[in-house]
Amino acid sequence: MSLLEIKDLVVSAIKNKEEKVDILKGVTFSLEKREVLGIVGESGSGKTMTALSIMGLLPERVYVTSGNILFSGQDLITAKESDMQKIRGKKISMIFQDPQSSLNPVMSVGNQMLEMFNTLLPDFGGKRKKQIIEILRKMGIPDPERRYNSFPHELSGGMNQRVMIGMMLIKKPKILIADEPTTALDVTIEKRILTRLKELVGELGISLVLITHNLGLVAEHCDRVVVMNEGQIVEAGDVFQIFEAPSHPYTRKLLDEVPKI
Amino acid sequence: MLLKCENLKVYFPVYGGKIFTRKIGDVKAVDGVTLEIEKGTTLGLVGESGCGKTTLGKTILGLQRPTSGTIYYEGKPLIYDAHERKKNGLDPKEGKVLRRKIQTAFQDPSRSLNPRMSIGDAVAEGLDIHKLGATREEREERVVELLRLVGLDPDARKRFPSEFSAGQRQRVAIARHLAPGPEFLVLDEPVSALDVSVQGKILELLKDLQQKLGLTYLFISHDLAVVKKIANTVAVMYLGKLVEEGPAAKIYESPMHPYTKALLAAVPIPDPRRARERQDIQISEEIPSSENIPSGCRFHPRCPIAETPLCQEQEPILEEKAEGQLAACHLVKNNES
Amino acid sequence: MRDDLIRYAIGRLLFLPVFLLIVSFMVFYIGRYGPGDPVLIRAGPKATEETVEQIREELGFDRPVYVQYADYMIGLVQGDLGESINVQPGKSVKDLVIPRIKISAPITLSALAISFSIGTVVGLIASFRRNTWMDSGFIGTFLFFSSIPSLIMVQFMIMLLALKMNLVPAGWSGDWHSVYTTNMIIPVLTISLISVAGVARFVRATTLAVIGENYVRTAKAKGLPSWVVATRHVLRNALLPLVTVVVTAVFTAFEGSLFVERIYGIPGMGVFMVDAVFAREYDIITSMTVIIAMLSVVSYIVADILYKSIDPRVDLTKKM
Numbered sequence: 001m002s003l004l005e006i007k008d009l010v011v012s013a014i015k016n017k018e019e020k021v022d023i024l025k026g027v028t029f030s031l032e033k034r035e036v037l038g039i040v041g042e043s044g045s046g047k048t049m050t051a052l053s054i055m056g057l058l059p060e061r062v063y064v065t066s067g068n069i070l071f072s073g074q075d076l077i078t079a080k081e082s083d084m085q086k087i088r089g090k091k092i093s094m095i096f097q098d099p100q101s102s103l104n105p106v107m108s109v110g111n112q113m114l115e116m117f118n119t120l121l122p123d124f125g126g127k128r129k130k131q132i133i134e135i136l137r138k139m140g141i142p143d144p145e146r147r148y149n150s151f152p153h154e155l156s157g158g159m160n161q162r163v164m165i166g167m168m169l170i171k172k173p174k175i176l177i178a179d180e181p182t183t184a185l186d187v188t189i190e191k192r193i194l195t196r197l198k199e200l201v202g203e204l205g206i207s208l209v210l211i212t213h214n215l216g217l218v219a220e221h222c223d224r225v226v227v228m229n230e231g232q233i234v235e236a237g238d239v240f241q242i243f244e245a246p247s248h249p250y251t252r253k254l255l256d257e258v259p260k261i
Numbered sequence: 262m263l264l265k266c267e268n269l270k271v272y273f274p275v276y277g278g279k280i281f282t283r284k285i286g287d288v289k290a291v292d293g294v295t296l297e298i299e300k301g302t303t304l305g306l307v308g309e310s311g312c313g314k315t316t317l318g319k320t321i322l323g324l325q326r327p328t329s330g331t332i333y334y335e336g337k338p339l340i341y342d343a344h345e346r347k348k349n350g351l352d353p354k355e356g357k358v359l360r361r362k363i364q365t366a367f368q369d370p371s372r373s374l375n376p377r378m379s380i381g382d383a384v385a386e387g388l389d390i391h392k393l394g395a396t397r398e399e400r401e402e403r404v405v406e407l408l409r410l411v412g413l414d415p416d417a418r419k420r421f422p423s424e425f426s427a428g429q430r431q432r433v434a435i436a437r438h439l440a441p442g443p444e445f446l447v448l449d450e451p452v453s454a455l456d457v458s459v460q461g462k463i464l465e466l467l468k469d470l471q472q473k474l475g476l477t478y479l480f481i482s483h484d485l486a487v488v489k490k491i492a493n494t495v496a497v498m499y500l501g502k503l504v505e506e507g508p509a510a511k512i513y514e515s516p517m518h519p520y521t522k523a524l525l526a527a528v529p530i531p532d533p534r535r536a537r538e539r540q541d542i543q544i545s546e547e548i549p550s551s552e553n554i555p556s557g558c559r560f561h562p563r564c565p566i567a568e569t570p571l572c573q574e575q576e577p578i579l580e581e582k583a584e585g586q587l588a589a590c591h592l593v594k595n596n597e598s
Numbered sequence: 599m600r601d602d603l604i605r606y607a608i609g610r611l612l613f614l615p616v617f618l619l620i621v622s623f624m625v626f627y628i629g630r631y632g633p634g635d636p637v638l639i640r641a642g643p644k645a646t647e648e649t650v651e652q653i654r655e656e657l658g659f660d661r662p663v664y665v666q667y668a669d670y671m672i673g674l675v676q677g678d679l680g681e682s683i684n685v686q687p688g689k690s691v692k693d694l695v696i697p698r699i700k701i702s703a704p705i706t707l708s709a710l711a712i713s714f715s716i717g718t719v720v721g722l723i724a725s726f727r728r729n730t731w732m733d734s735g736f737i738g739t740f741l742f743f744s745s746i747p748s749l750i751m752v753q754f755m756i757m758l759l760a761l762k763m764n765l766v767p768a769g770w771s772g773d774w775h776s777v778y779t780t781n782m783i784i785p786v787l788t789i790s791l792i793s794v795a796g797v798a799r800f801v802r803a804t805t806l807a808v809i810g811e812n813y814v815r816t817a818k819a820k821g822l823p824s825w826v827v828a829t830r831h832v833l834r835n836a837l838l839p840l841v842t843v844v845v846t847a848v849f850t851a852f853e854g855s856l857f858v859e860r861i862y863g864i865p866g867m868g869v870f871m872v873d874a875v876f877a878r879e880y881d882i883i884t885s886m887t888v889i890i891a892m893l894s895v896v897s898y899i900v901a902d903i904l905y906k907s908i909d910p911r912v913d914l915t916k917k918m
Binding site for chain 2: 042043156157186187188189190191192195213214215216217218219220239240243244253254255257258259260261
Binding site: 055057081084085086087088089090093094096098101102103104105106107115116118151153154164167168 | 811812813815816817818819820821822823824826830831834835838908909910911
């Protein structure tokens, strides 16, 4: 049984009884344990919607109208909100594109990470705080004791994204979904963050779903690839196969257009 | 030589102090940049965020006042303000002409177009600002011509930006900036917000226009792959200074400065086998702020090869190390390629 | 962090005396050069010209204006707000104003407390249940009430609660000290009912803006329970702008509502100040204007500092 199985997923935006637009038109793919899956496609292809469907965080007026999302056999679509809250951040985590706006601006970075422990009990002996400072250090954030009390606007984009990654991995989830995690960052920092991400994923034995429009990143970091276009998967396969012997014309078009150094 | 910057410095003061706010330092966004752009060519200015490339672009456009140094356009100092021109013994009226000749295309086309203005009107605005196109027919004609030039159907000029794709909107923005008939364009991340497939088309358009209209470009971007497609010369900027400069081909094939090498090594390669075999060049992430520039070579704290005391003490000069290629590094020997 | 707040406060406070000087100067001169003459009011319609001039001299209004101004200012910095001319001849402004503030302030502050609490709750419900009947229903109802002029509203309240239902007195009964009695009910109710809509719409707007933010999405993605997302992430950021509004309202609470006071017969600040203008009570007008101006400025400073202590992004050192 795969770790995550998505079958014929259809997601629609419903304005009222007459106006219905299908955003995802029957998406099917699976994710195995300890693998790095790349979901690639242009903007509007449905990559983010797929991720949000898994997390149960679809925006208003957007619903799953048919299909299955099975996480180790558990159906996520019919799950209650309280069940989903037990899964988010703990079994399946997600990090987003713009780290600067994805963190609460009036809470310190440390306190936001502390929330992952989700308990109302006070932190006796500062154990949790120490744990978090260690995580910050492991993520490569210099001077973590001081940074614990910093606010997001005091840190750079790269730093904030590291905070996000560290934060979302605290509970050691089985799956981490990264939606364009480095698109807003400089290329040298992008490289460092993705390298670190892969190291962590290997250490913790988790599966990574990397959503991006950057084929170069997919080639470098992913084991398998899923190519999306206009709400559908046009091709899926092993990374070498996709890049060296693409079968679908859309995949070929994407590969042709990638600027090469 | 169309445009030349000589030891250009743009500093932003920082205020602080316990009781009375006074200046306590400077953010040295541009810290002594000298470069030249030849007519009809494209200079690709690359660097990561905070290196000062956008500030440099704004200074050329007159949106930012330089702290010191001079910019020359067609051999004469580039001053837009009529009053200042007079002070420097130049014809004050020429300032307006310069504003026409030097144009820009900014980063995010979806935000630079007024959503309540039809694209025809948006393009016409470019004419109105410079008081070109005396009669309504003339204006109309020019708008049609411009839209066609950028590959858009002129019949669509009554429609609004929201009805177009991102790529098309960027074309409209380009048309608008071509309206006054410029010679020199400062392009700051013109394709960053676009999908890869659209990027290619817009870059083709820009190259096409350059040929047709004899334009000169300063192409600013953090994306090395994009710059490769359009630049004749490339200059690499770090913390306010140029660290390497040379013909595009040379820079990409045989970069000299360690920062350039690191940048190139960081660009993802869409080839799984090559990507996994490639050598990794790691540089530390802590980018110093432009307020606290490191001593000596400003790259030394992050540099993988900065071992000598010279690197920590003395700032290297940007000088020619190989034919046509300049680098600012103590450890790059002359005539090395 | 502490010293940039202090520096900001000091900087602003240094500006205050200059500001008050300008305000007092303007009001002083407008009064003296404007139409109307309190001396004539004091003298009465039957007085002779000599009597009028005599009174004028007695009160010191025959002196050049700048002398009068200097005299007033000297008194002001010592805490002397001047004295009344006609309302209660000779009585110091302070003695007249303080008992009235003791009546108006509790009424306005209570109304503030009620309208802000109800308004916030309504606004939050409206935003969490946007575009449903609760949203339009609640907001619509209070909008209806806020569209009724206070003049009409207070009369309606009197008719309903006092005359029809006999729950409260139909007018202010008792004396200066009868504030904390059933006297308060109609004025407080009137003012609060009218103000709820404004607060509710404001809260609704700021909350909606926050709900769509990326960090709220992140908070949900962390698997936090809904109530934590709602309070720590949504509310804290949504209610932040309310700080400024509340602080300024509190500082100027003593001003009182003219129509409500007039109709209900409340001996408060609202009617007092308006009557003072009609009676050309120079000292009362000038002094009260100066005090209101001073409290307004101070309230903005306090609000700014409070805001900064809650929202770390605010930078008070940036030069405007």
